[in-house]
Amino acid sequence: MIKIDLPEKMEFTASLDAVKTILDHALLQSDDLVADIMRHLTLANGKNFRAMLLLAASTDKDGYVPRNAMISAAALEILHLATLLHDDVIDDAEIRRGQPSIQNMFGKKSAVICGDYLFCKCFLLVADMSAQFQERFKDIAKAMTKICMGEFRQFKHNGDTSLSVRDYFRIIAGKTSALFSLALYSGAIVGGNDEKEARCLARFGYYIGMIFQLMDDCMDYETDYLTAKKSVKHDLAEGVITLPLIYAIYKKPELKDVIKNHTPTASELNSIISDVLALGCVDTTRDVAERYYQKAKKTLKQIQDEKKRILFSGILEKIKTRKF
């Protein structure tokens, strides 16, 4: 399927550009029917953060990334894109990556089919590796299952002001950590690491996924709606309840009544956000992220390859300060 000439291995930074090329190529080489939608998806290019994680996990002692890792990374980004398309259908999201979402621009039905189409693309990309890496498909299918369940749990608890902390963690473990964990595990395996090292990286991936999402949910309560690509006001307006708000409801149960049974108005939203900040609930959420940060650091020490340890230490710091 991939007609691009890829060398057997590439230096880490260069490999990220290669993934972007594979990605654009895979999206643009599509059936005429979906060409417009695929073109729109290449315009609103994401940061390919999950791809970067996979590539980093696959590096050898000299910092080189094998060919199969680049293809896997592109497949992972396509899988992520597919889930975003369906998420936007479920959440009625109007904006994605600073552009009108597919469901908004082309309609929900097109978004459903195109999400399915992207799942196929993902599997086609990795299909060639099935003999070499037997377990890859099971991993992808398992991660996809977790993502589905995370999304479904979020949807079921939409507007649920009684959402428990436990259920919140189950939601974000599915919607973010599952794919981060898969990225690191797959990268490690494709890069020739042993099972123990791969599992260690997978666990690290799980932790940074949790930090990533927790910080994201904090930022949602601190970002100006007009400048944010995807703002909290929007999330909350869609009934998505995150940890800062759960804590705030514990401290000030009256907040429930504002949210319950109707979409909050702009002024209600502003007042809720002020409360969440004033009650220190964003700080408490950051403390939770800090605990995952400590766990991630501990796990990092168990990674045997020193170069990789340094690489992921840098990534961890950036995630903690949300520089990605």
Add this chain to the structure above:
Amino acid sequence: MIKIDLPEKMEFTASLDAVKTILDHALLQSDDLVADIMRHLTLANGKNFRAMLLLAASTDKDGYVPRNAMISAAALEILHLATLLHDDVIDDAEIRRGQPSIQNMFGKKSAVICGDYLFCKCFLLVADMSAQFQERFKDIAKAMTKICMGEFRQFKHNGDTSLSVRDYFRIIAGKTSALFSLALYSGAIVGGNDEKEARCLARFGYYIGMIFQLMDDCMDYETDYLTAKKSVKHDLAEGVITLPLIYAIYKKPELKDVIKNHTPTASELNSIISDVLALGCVDTTRDVAERYYQKAKKTLKQIQDEKKRILFSGILEKIKTRKF
């Protein structure tokens, strides 16, 4: 994933029951979140026709079906179920297999996520076979791509009274023949047949898929709405235009004006159906099915295994008279 004790091989008829058990087991062993929906899906059990085709293609000289074929057949039915869930979202279908559709009963959003969940289930089922049958994933992904494109083409041409015969064939090739062809090809490969025999069976599968769909579209113009599980009045009311109507529009272009730009009323629908029948367009569609029948018969002769030839000859006759 499958905890059922399956023997290494089973006699054909018994293997169909085993597939039903695997299927129910796979659906019912689901996350609590989706349990209600999965239970509903097991209630509205289909005829598992695609599974039957796969099993038939996998039989050995003594008429036995190998274990992997039963698992593949269950995976195929789950894939089919996943596409039906998303199809019903796209088509706003209220009824499926004589029961309220998932999108009707649980909402479109639940149907989207559960479709995705079933895709995962399908891949999990076949994942264990990835080492033994490397190409299986590519086949599934390719067939899925065709199904997506078939569905998307049907959706894009919804209510399009200028739909060409060529586009109609592209739609039904995607929505029906792709999976029939995959069923026979996979069955043949899992059953240990060589590539030539498998390709021959795949082609036969393509032809019977076309006959199956053409006969279905004929029956839609001949079936009483009240007794049919899924009737044409419904299809046409949803803007789905099939071959009998395309032919009728050629002969009586005024029909376009009745259908164009609005959902036909019950009396308009009755009048269109009468016209399609009176103009002999169902008969002309049957003639097209007859041509595919001749092609299928020719292909059948090239199948080397005599027992299989007899088995598929029987299936072909039943499909032609729509006894399935």
